[in-house]
Amino acid sequence: MYQYTDFDRRFVHQRAAQYRDQLDRNLAGKLGDDEFRPLRLQNGWYVQRHAPMLRVAVPYGEIHARQLRQLARIAREHDRGYGHFTTRQNLQFNWIPLVQSADVMDLLAQVDMHGIQTSGNCIRNITSDALAGIAADEVIDPRPYCEVLRQWSTLHPEFAFLPRKFKIAVTGAAEDRAAIAWHDIGLHLRRNAQGEIGFEVLVGGGMGRTPVIASRIREFLPWQQILVFIEAIVRVYNRYGRRDNLYKARIKILVKAEGQKFIDAVEEEFRHILNDDADGSAHLIPQAELDRVKASFVLPEGVTAAGAPSAAPANAGGAFARWLQRNVHAHRLPGYRAVTLSLKRAGQAPGDVTAEQMEAAAAIAERFSHGELRVTHDQNLVLPWVRESELPALWEAATAATFATPNIGLVTDMIACPGGDFCGLANARSLPLAAELTERYADLDEVYDIGDIDLHISGCINSCGHHHSGHIGVLGVDKDGSEWYQLTLGGSDGSTLSGAAVPGKVIGPSFAADEVADAIEAVLDTYRAQRAANERFIDTVRRIGIEPFKGPANAVRRSTAHAA
Ligand code: HEM
Numbered sequence: 028m029y030q031y032t033d034f035d036r037r038f039v040h041q042r043a044a045q046y047r048d049q050l051d052r053n054l055a056g057k058l059g060d061d062e063f064r065p066l067r068l069q070n071g072w073y074v075q076r077h078a079p080m081l082r083v084a085v086p087y088g089e090i091h092a093r094q095l096r097q098l099a100r101i102a103r104e105h106d107r108g109y110g111h112f113t114t115r116q117n118l119q120f121n122w123i124p125l126v127q128s129a130d131v132m133d134l135l136a137q138v139d140m141h142g143i144q145t146s147g148n149c150i151r152n153i154t155s156d157a158l159a160g161i162a163a164d165e166v167i168d169p170r171p172y173c174e175v176l177r178q179w180s181t182l183h184p185e186f187a188f189l190p191r192k193f194k195i196a197v198t199g200a201a202e203d204r205a206a207i208a209w210h211d212i213g214l215h216l217r218r219n220a221q222g223e224i225g226f227e228v229l230v231g232g233g234m235g236r237t238p239v240i241a242s243r244i245r246e247f248l249p250w251q252q253i254l255v256f257i258e259a260i261v262r263v264y265n266r267y268g269r270r271d272n273l274y275k276a277r278i279k280i281l282v283k284a285e286g287q288k289f290i291d292a293v294e295e296e297f298r299h300i301l302n303d304d305a306d307g308s309a310h311l312i313p314q315a316e317l318d319r320v321k322a323s324f325v326l327p328e329g330v331t332a333a334g335a336p337s338a339a340p341a342n343a344g345g346a347f348a349r350w351l352q353r354n355v356h357a358h359r360l361p362g363y364r365a366v367t368l369s370l371k372r373a374g375q376a377p378g379d380v381t382a383e384q385m386e387a388a389a390a391i392a393e394r395f396s397h398g399e400l401r402v403t404h405d406q407n408l409v410l411p412w413v414r415e416s417e418l419p420a421l422w423e424a425a426t427a428a429t430f431a432t433p434n435i436g437l438v439t440d441m442i443a444c445p446g447g448d449f450c451g452l453a454n455a456r457s458l459p460l461a462a463e464l465t466e467r468y469a470d471l472d473e474v475y476d477i478g479d480i481d482l483h484i485s486g487c488i489n490s491c492g493h494h495h496s497g498h499i500g501v502l503g504v505d506k507d508g509s510e511w512y513q514l515t516l517g518g519s520d521g522s523t524l525s526g527a528a529v530p531g532k533v534i535g536p537s538f539a540a541d542e543v544a545d546a547i548e549a550v551l552d553t554y555r556a557q558r559a560a561n562e563r564f565i566d567t568v569r570r571i572g573i574e575p576f577k578g579p580a581n582a583v584r585r586s587t588a589h590a591a
C-alpha cells in the first residue's frame with residue numbers, strides 16, 4: 028500500500044495542533060461557535076443528532092491494521108465502542124464529545140489519518156475500486172493516479188469553496204466497482220489502440236433529490252493532462268454553479284441544464300489553461316512524478332510479482348464452499364485471492380464495527396494479508412493479499428470473528444445509511460429495516476435462491492444509502508411526522524451485472540414502517556415466480572418491467588388509506 032512521506036506526516040500533525048488551538052479558543056469563549064464551525068468542518072467534524080460526528084478519510088480505501096487498531100482505540104476511549112464504514116471509503120464516529128476532538132485528531136495523525144476535506148464544499152475523499160492494484164480484471168492500477176489527485180486537490184484554493192461538495196471516483200478495471208457514473212467526476216483508466224494510457228472522463232453524476240447519471244465529456248484524455256482537465260471542469264463549475272439555491276448547486280444540475288454549452292466551456296477553459304498557463308497552473312503530470320508516486324505503492328514484504336504456488340482448495344463443501352463462492356475473489360497474482368470480510372450479519376447495522384471487531388479484523392489482516400485491508404463501496408472490508416493455501420485457516424478465523432457470512436452480493440449484503448438513528452436530516456430510520464430484513468432472510472438457502480441483488484436503503488432524499496442505484500431501493504419519507512418508505516425497482520450502479528447506471532423507478536405510494544419488509548418480500552416472491560431459468564432479479568425486472576411487481580407489493584398494505 029501507499030507509504031506516506033515525511034511531508035504528509037508533518038502536515039497532518041501540524042493540522043491537528045492547529046485544530047487543538049482553535050478548539051481551545053472556542054472552549055475559552057475567544058472564538059465564537061459560528062467562527063469555529065467552518066474550522067471544525069474542514070477537519071471532518073459535523074454536529075449531528077446526538078453529538079459531533081467525525082468522518083475519517085480512507086483514501087481510495089487502503090487501510091493498514093495499525094490504523095484500524097487506532098480507530099478501535101478511538102471507538103473505545105472516545106466513542107461508544109463502535110464506528111460505521113460508509114459507501115465512500117470513510118469511517119464515521121457518531122458519539123465523540125467535541126471537547127475530546129483534538130485528542131482524537133492527534134491519535135489519527137499518529138497513524139497518518141485525518142478528516143480533512145471529508146466535509147464542506149470541496150473535493151472529498153477520492154474513492155476507487157476496492158480491488159485496485161490486485162483485481163484480476165484490472166487494466167491499469169488506479170491508485171497512483173488517485174494519490175496524485177489527492178495530493179493536488181487537498182488544500183488547492185480553487186477547490187476550497189465550491190458551490191457544493193464534489194466527489195471523484197476512479198477505476199482502472201474492466202468492471203466498474205466504484206460506481207463512477209454516480210459521481211461528480213468519474214474517471215475510467217484505459218488504453219487506446221496505440222497502448223497509451225488515458226482517462227475516459229464522466230461528469231455530472233449524482234444522487235440526492237435529482238438523480239443524474241454522469242455524461243461522458245471525454246472518451247480518452249492522456250493521463251498527463253488529467254489535473255488540467257479537472258481544474259477546467261471545476262473552474263467552470265465555480266463560475267456557473269448555482270450558489271443561490273442549495274438544491275441546485277451540485278454540478279449535475281449545471282451539466283443537465285447546459286448540456287453541450289457546459290462541455291464547450293470546459294474545453295475552452297482547458298485550452299486556456301494549457302496554452303496560456305498564465306499562473307503556472309497547467310499541472311501536467313511529469314512521468315518522473317507519476318513514477319515517484321507509483322514507487323510508493325510497494326508490494327507487501329514477501330509478496331513478489333511472480334505470486335505463490337497455486338493451491339485452490341479442492342472438494343470444498345458446505346459453508347466453506349459458499350464462502351469461497353461469494354466472499355473470495357480472483358487476484359492478479361497467481362496463488363493469491365482477495366477476500367471480503369462481511370460486515371453484514373444479524374444484530375448489527377450494515378457497515379457497523381465494534382472496537383473488538385476492528386481489533387479482530389486487524390489481527391486477521393496481520394495474519395493473512397500482510398496487515399493490509401480495503402474499505403469497500405458496499406460497506407465491507409477486503410483482505411487484498413491472501414494466499415490460496417491459507418483460505419481454510421482464514422475461513423475459520425473469519426467465522427470466529429463473525430466476518431464469514433457468505434452473503435457478498437446477496438440480499439443481506441445491503442447498503443444502509445445511518446438514517447434516523449444518528450442523522451439529523453433523516454425522515455425515517457434505515458437501521459431497524461436493515462435489521463428486520465437481515466432476520467427475515469436468515470435462511471442462507473433462501474438467500475442463495477434469490478441470488479445476486481443490490482438492496483440499498485436511504486433515510487432521506489439525500490441518498491447516502493444509494494437507494495437510486497439499488498436493484499431494490501428504499502427511501503425514507505416523512506408524511507405528517509411519521510415514517511414512510513418509498514420502494515424503487517431496477518436501479519443500477521453501473522456494474523456488469525446491473526447494466527448501465529440508471530436510477531430505479533418508484534413502484535407506487537409509500538409503505539408504512541411495518542409494511543415495507545413485507546412489500547420487499549412480495550417483490551422477491553414475484554421475482555421467484557416470474558423468473559426464467561438462471562435469470563437474476565435485475566434481468567427479470569428489465570424483462571417484465573415493474574408493473575407485475577406493483578400488485579403483490581400493494582397487497583401487503585394495511586394502513587395506506589391516507590398515504591399519498
Ligand atoms: C449522519 C451523517 C450524514 C449526513 C448529515 C449526511 C448528509 C448528506 C447530504 C446533505 C447529502 C446530499 C448532498 C447533496 O446532494 O448536495 C448527502 C449525500 C450523500 N452521502 Fe451523506 N450524510 C451522512 C452520512 C453518510 C453516510 C453514513 C454515508 C454512507 C453510508 C454517506 C454517503 C453519502 C452519499 C454516497 C451521498 C450521495 C452523493 C450524491 O449526491 O451523489 N453519507 N449526505
Ligand code: SF4
Pocket residue numbers: 444445446447450451452453454485486487488489490491492
Ligand atoms: S440519506 Fe439522509 S438520513 Fe441517510 S445519512 Fe444521508 S442525510 Fe442522513
